[in-house]
Amino acid sequence: MVFLSRLTFARMSKHTNPFFGKESLPADRFWKRRAVFMQTAHFFGRLRNCYKLAFRYNLRALTYVSEGRKYRKKDTRDLWDMRIEGACQELNYNAWHMRDALTRSGVYLDRKVLANLAVTEPRTFRAVTAIAAKKSMDCTEDGGLGLRPCGPRIDVDQKI
Amino acid sequence: MSSLGLMLRNTFINKNAPLNNGVGRYIPQLARITLKFCKSHGSSQGVRSFIETDIVQFAQKNPGVVVYMKPRRHRSPVLVAEFLNGERYWQSLHNYSAEEVAGFFDLYRGHSGHEYSDQFKQTYSENPSIQGYWNPTTNKDPTDAQTKFPTTKLPFDRDQTASEILEKIYQSQKSSESFPPGEEEKLASRRQGESS
Numbered sequence: 001m002v003f004l005s006r007l008t009f010a011r012m013s014k015h016t017n018p019f020f021g022k023e024s025l026p027a028d029r030f031w032k033r034r035a036v037f038m039q040t041a042h043f044f045g046r047l048r049n050c051y052k053l054a055f056r057y058n059l060r061a062l063t064y065v066s067e068g069r070k071y072r073k074k075d076t077r078d079l080w081d082m083r084i085e086g087a088c089q090e091l092n093y094n095a096w097h098m099r100d101a102l103t104r105s106g107v108y109l110d111r112k113v114l115a116n117l118a119v120t121e122p123r124t125f126r127a128v129t130a131i132a133a134k135k136s137m138d139c140t141e142d143g144g145l146g147l148r149p150c151g152p153r154i155d156v157d158q159k160i
Numbered sequence: 161m162s163s164l165g166l167m168l169r170n171t172f173i174n175k176n177a178p179l180n181n182g183v184g185r186y187i188p189q190l191a192r193i194t195l196k197f198c199k200s201h202g203s204s205q206g207v208r209s210f211i212e213t214d215i216v217q218f219a220q221k222n223p224g225v226v227v228y229m230k231p232r233r234h235r236s237p238v239l240v241a242e243f244l245n246g247e248r249y250w251q252s253l254h255n256y257s258a259e260e261v262a263g264f265f266d267l268y269r270g271h272s273g274h275e276y277s278d279q280f281k282q283t284y285s286e287n288p289s290i291q292g293y294w295n296p297t298t299n300k301d302p303t304d305a306q307t308k309f310p311t312t313k314l315p316f317d318r319d320q321t322a323s324e325i326l327e328k329i330y331q332s333q334k335s336s337e338s339f340p341p342g343e344e345e346k347l348a349s350r351r352q353g354e355s356s
Binding site for chain 2: 087091122124126
């Protein structure tokens, strides 16, 4: 190949040099737009079929997906908290003290597991709440929380 | 490309093998493959070379599958796979090489025929609940159902009232006999607001 100037030589090698060059693929309108339409196939009306709109609203959709990952974690955690609170309320125990009491008792279950137990394994959850309640009712000298009588009517000492 | 973009349905996939195929006995679900191609056009070149080399072998190895070949002039090559549950999968083989065609045959040979779907959850459990799911009666006393009214038993837990606490203290003191002689009668008879 004959290069009449260094500029054209540089431009050519930039795109073809196997080490430093980058392949510049020919721009193809169909395939470029298809990539966007594949992502917007579930949109409504013109946002699905017209490229300019689809591109714009696709950006928003992608942003929402990105930001939503953070909110999903928060929402799931709130859901677990609500479920634990509801289950504890039924057993006459204040869930506010649950984490503290369980940690002091050496039961290191997280919110997710506790919430799942409350739904699928109610008897186990009742036992866990009884452990927490026992620790809550213990006086502070013994390492408890010193609360008034609460929790399900289970004598934990007898069971263990 | 999300599953929504590909128009993939989301389901709870709760079986590793549909119909437990293969647990005892494996029944190939592919019933029929129809191969439509052109005898002369270049787009069918791959299909034609596949037919020359591999198709008889495929048919011999899979006696449960019926292989049809439809030479149609000036038509793009196409594969249609039909399954025992009635599903039909159309696959274009336009300008595909013989290896690619063989690959698609292999794919549909082992396919269950169920619709492709995306999973809601990545986890699956045969028995999600061992003690039974919670329902509103789980933590309730069963004798509540046979309650006859009027009843003295209260339906909810209630803190002790101040009067009850005092009664209890009085009873415990009375039983331990720690009162001087005349005091007991005085306490028993005296009520709030009354003059002795």
